[in-house]
Amino acid sequence: MAKNAIVLLSGGLDSTTTLAIAKEQGYKPHCITFDYGQKHVAELKAAQEVKQLIDKEAEHKIIKIDLKIFGKSALTADNIEVPKRDLKDKTQKSVPITYVPARNTIFLSYALAYAEVLPANDIFIGANVIDYSGYPDCRPAYIEAYNIMANLALNNTSGEKIKIHAPLLQLNKSQIIEEGLRLGVDYSMTISCYDPSQDRFSCGRCDACYLRLNAFKKLGKKDPIKYQK
Amino acid sequence: MAKNAIVLLSGGLDSTTTLAIAKEQGYKPHCITFDYGQKHVAELKAAQEVKQLIDKEAEHKIIKIDLKIFGKSALTADNIEVPKRDLKDKTQKSVPITYVPARNTIFLSYALAYAEVLPANDIFIGANVIDYSGYPDCRPAYIEAYNIMANLALNNTSGEKIKIHAPLLQLNKSQIIEEGLRLGVDYSMTISCYDPSQDRFSCGRCDACYLRLNAFKKLGKKDPIKYQK
Numbered sequence: 001m002a003k004n005a006i007v008l009l010s011g012g013l014d015s016t017t018t019l020a021i022a023k024e025q026g027y028k029p030h031c032i033t034f035d036y037g038q039k040h041v042a043e044l045k046a047a048q049e050v051k052q053l054i055d056k057e058a059e060h061k062i063i064k065i066d067l068k069i070f071g072k073s074a075l076t077a078d079n080i081e082v083p084k085r086d087l088k089d090k091t092q093k094s095v096p097i098t099y100v101p102a103r104n105t106i107f108l109s110y111a112l113a114y115a116e117v118l119p120a121n122d123i124f125i126g127a128n129v130i131d132y133s134g135y136p137d138c139r140p141a142y143i144e145a146y147n148i149m150a151n152l153a154l155n156n157t158s159g160e161k162i163k164i165h166a167p168l169l170q171l172n173k174s175q176i177i178e179e180g181l182r183l184g185v186d187y188s189m190t191i192s193c194y195d196p197s198q199d200r201f202s203c204g205r206c207d208a209c210y211l212r213l214n215a216f217k218k219l220g221k222k223d224p225i226k227y228q229k
Numbered sequence: 230m231a232k233n234a235i236v237l238l239s240g241g242l243d244s245t246t247t248l249a250i251a252k253e254q255g256y257k258p259h260c261i262t263f264d265y266g267q268k269h270v271a272e273l274k275a276a277q278e279v280k281q282l283i284d285k286e287a288e289h290k291i292i293k294i295d296l297k298i299f300g301k302s303a304l305t306a307d308n309i310e311v312p313k314r315d316l317k318d319k320t321q322k323s324v325p326i327t328y329v330p331a332r333n334t335i336f337l338s339y340a341l342a343y344a345e346v347l348p349a350n351d352i353f354i355g356a357n358v359i360d361y362s363g364y365p366d367c368r369p370a371y372i373e374a375y376n377i378m379a380n381l382a383l384n385n386t387s388g389e390k391i392k393i394h395a396p397l398l399q400l401n402k403s404q405i406i407e408e409g410l411r412l413g414v415d416y417s418m419t420i421s422c423y424d425p426s427q428d429r430f431s432c433g434r435c436d437a438c439y440l441r442l443n444a445f446k447k448l449g450k451k452d453p454i455k456y457q458k
Contacts, residue, residue: 109338117299
């Protein structure tokens with residue numbers, strides 16, 4: 001019987017590829033998506049569509065949590081604009097304003113609770129360090145430390161260790177797309193933009209669009225999603 | 230100027246004492262209470278009253294999160310009864326059904342987000358290992374591992390380390406009460422019961438009541454809260 005795994009699924013390019021990898025490795029995925037007050041709620045719709053496409057049978061929980069209560073990120077705070085950039089601009093600030101404080105720590109903690117209840121010993125997260133935009137909670141040392149803590153946090157009676165899988169950790173965005181295409185992922189359902197229009201056209205100018213567009217370009221492929229002019 | 234600290238406050242005996250300790254150590258407390266689908270919502274009212282009593286000025290965020298979505302604890306699942314016991318019964322099962330999967334991990338993760346935003350480098354939690362009812366996420370090794378992870382999770386530019394303070398970790402319930410009384414804590418506002426009545430009478434028969442009643446008795450003191458007959 002396939003082993004249960006929790007997959008953090010945002011509907012973006014990385015988490016979608018991660019879900020396909022978990023499937024390929026023979027796990028039975030249980031997906032979690034967070035409705036956390038993000039401006040780009042188009043993510044939630046994308047996550048549901050992507051899940052259907054990759055695994056109709058998989059369980060999928062959408063968890064409503066309020067990260068707006070703390071503010072201080074352009075992804076959640078109404079008074080902070082999502083920054084836009086020139087696609088030719090290669091400079092990257094240290095930690096951008098789109099960073100949401102402790103987001104991955106909170107997401108993984110819910111995954112842990114879900115893992116204990118199922119039970120599951122495997123948790124998949126699409127974090128990656130190469131194009132991670134300087135987010136501290138995407139670094140390998142962070143993932144390792146989280147994994148050690150996780151094994152002390154739970155009432156794990158199975159004798160098996162909890163493992164946090166971050167299969168994209170050392171891949172750049174083009175490599176992630178190549179891996180996804182190899183696994184048959186249809187990226188037209190995904191969305192990466194931090195600030196898409198109501199009808200799900202990506203802005204093409206935020207950090208997330210910048211990385212995505214450049215990665216497809218590097219592969220000589222056309223990004224199949226819709227962009228604003 | 231007083232340093233900011235985050236204090237996880239449930240309105241119970243332990244977290245109330247912890248708040249008093251943070252104050253005594255000279256911190257400016259910022260309290261978080263979780264409305265997590267617990268049956269004993271009397272906690273929320275108690276937390277607010279306790280906060281007012283100990284520090285009128287302190288910020289206090291009540292965060293609504295849904296741990297019911299995972300079920301599997303007598304504290305949140307409608308189909309699991311809170312177990313009652315004979316007060317003379319000294320046996321303690323390994324991990325009781327009142328354990329909420331990954332609860333402290335989730336709570337601390339929100340505290341981390343709040344710490345980064347404020348900013349604060351100090352987080353107080355009332356976990357204790359002696360009378361901790363066998364909860365894995367109250368063990369010293371867990372708190373230490375969480376602390377290491379926390380220092381890798383945040384965009385901490387202050388140069389100071391995050392510290393998770395668990396001042397009650399090695400105290401038993403009587404020692405906690407003694408410490409609180411020394412600091413002038415009025416325990417009549419607190420509530421520990423997992424299954425209180427609507428008008429906030431404690432049941433006197435769940436694990437939490439059992440520990441609390443026995444601790445006051447050991448000190449030769451009367452617990453100032455109301456119990457059902």
